[in-house]
Amino acid sequence: MLDAATTQVIGPVPTRPPGRRRARGPWMLISGLLTLLLAGTALFAVAPLRRPLPAPTVTRTVPASTVIPGTAPVVPWPKIGQAALSVEGVGSLGTSGGSKPVPIASVTKVMTAYVILTEHPIGRGEHGPKLTVSSAQAAAYPKEQARGESLVPVVAGAVFTERQALQALLLPSANNMARILAAWDAGSIEAFVAKMNDTAAALGMTHTHYTDPSGYDPGTVSTAVDQVILARKAMKLPAFAEIVAQKTATLPVAGTVRNYNSLVGHDGVVGIKTGSTDEAGGCLVFAAVVKVDGRKITVVGAVLGQPGANTPVQLARVFRVTRPLVRTAAGAIGVHPVVRAGDEVALVRGPLGAVTTLDAARDVTVVGWPGMRVRLDVDVPEVPARLPAEAEHGRITAAAGGIVSAGVPLRSAVELEPPSTWDRIRQHR
Missing domain, CATH: 3.40.710.10 (DD-peptidase/beta-lactamase superfamily)
Incomplete structure (x- = not known):
């Protein structure tokens, strides 16, 4: 049994200083702002990737018609009477x-x-x-x-x-x-x-x-x-x-x-x-x-x-x-080249500045004579986002009169590549 002399008196436990409890609020605010910032950055980065890339565009660079090079033939017409001269199909x-x-x-x-x-x-x-x-x-x-x-x-x-x-x-x-x-x-x-x-x-x-x-x-x-x-x-x-x-x-x-x-x-x-x-x-x-x-x-x-x-x-x-x-x-009458192998026929522009050309794979020839006008027809189907170098894509034909030349394939000069993820994000910054 304890006597009065040895009795220990326990006082009230002191409370935490009010200042320390309030210090937690700014950190939570900063943390929330950082979270929102990171989320916004992620959304900003992902948004361009959700948009579909536009298809490559094709611009024809050869004219609609041309003339067979050389000196036109001089026809020795009779001095008297009428005459006419025609080449079937030409x-x-x-x-x-x-x-x-x-x-x-x-x-x-x-x-x-x-x-x-x-x-x-x-x-x-x-x-x-x-x-x-x-x-x-x-x-x-x-x-x-x-x-x-x-x-x-x-x-x-x-x-x-x-x-x-x-x-x-x-x-x-x-x-x-x-x-x-x-x-x-x-x-x-x-x-x-x-x-x-x-x-x-x-x-x-x-x-x-x-x-x-x-x-x-x-x-x-x-x-x-x-x-x-x-x-x-x-x-x-x-x-x-x-x-x-x-x-x-x-x-x-x-x-x-x-x-x-x-x-x-x-x-x-x-x-x-x-x-x-x-x-x-x-x-x-x-x-x-x-x-x-x-x-x-x-x-x-x-x-x-x-x-x-x-x-x-x-x-x-x-x-x-x-x-x-x-x-x-x-x-x-002869076979004449009107477009040479390697000549550019069309320009292809991909998204974000990617470029290649479609060139004639070999000479485009027609039956005719020098000075004769020739129609050039170009057919290029839709170009994919990725087109390897030297890939055949499209054709060119030439028509002199009613004779149409065999179609000549077109080939890409350099590879056409779709833009990288980073390029797409950077383009929209």
Whole structure:
């Protein structure tokens, strides 16, 4: 038991000074601010990454068209009459002598044959249906002969196949066979001539008018340009192209006949038709085949109104002025580069300044001649965000007239890379 002398008195426990408890508040505030700052920074950094990158843009850098380099060919046009020269599928080499309709003599028979073959088609080597010479048609022969017309002998009851009749029409240029074919097809010469004019209008031969199926009538008129239009269409008919390329043929009654077109077989000439009268002079519509880079190209032309005292002189003159035209066209046509391998075709811009170019993988070439205008077509699909260097992407083609070159691939010059995460964040600071 403790006595009074040893009793220990325990006083109240002192409380923590008020100042220390309040000191905790600023630290919590600073901590909260730091947390908010870090969170905001994170949101600021992440926000750009959430936005999708824009697709790379492509800007074409080659022109829409260009010209084949070099000196344009000088065409030796005849000094008299009309002429026109065209390259099938490529374009025109030009014309001379104006566009006034003039008599065309037996060149008319190209339309006669064209109408017959479109109404009664036959293939190469086929003879087709038969037609019989009437008594009236045979009886007209002596009068036709007395007028000095170009004819084949016929007799009443003679039977010609369609092919033989066309050979008589196109090789020895028989006026009487033009009339026989016209009546066989349409029932009368007048009805057939109406078909000829309807066909000319449909083909766009706006300066052509036919009055007979043979061209003996000087009222049948046309132009060199219109006859080139028709010749291009006629040469697409296999039987026509086959017949006009023949030098001879064997016919009923007449026996062996020869082609008046003595140019056939020379300088690539494969037809088409001569014509000559006092009113028309010497006329020739011609076609020649030129080989270019393993491809056959057809040159079609017409020469009208060459002077001369008679048919042999007129035809000799028209042949003489035609040869240089054929040779000039053959020498002018070639394969020409219009865009070189490695040339820039398009510029590609990626996001945040990334750049590459699309260049031609090899030469872009066309068939044509110097000075000719060429269209350039570029096709580039959507460019991905990453495009390796030397990657093929897109194509370029060239078109000269109707001939389109094979497409040439485009290749990227350097790698196109999407921007890094850091670049995207830094760009938006």
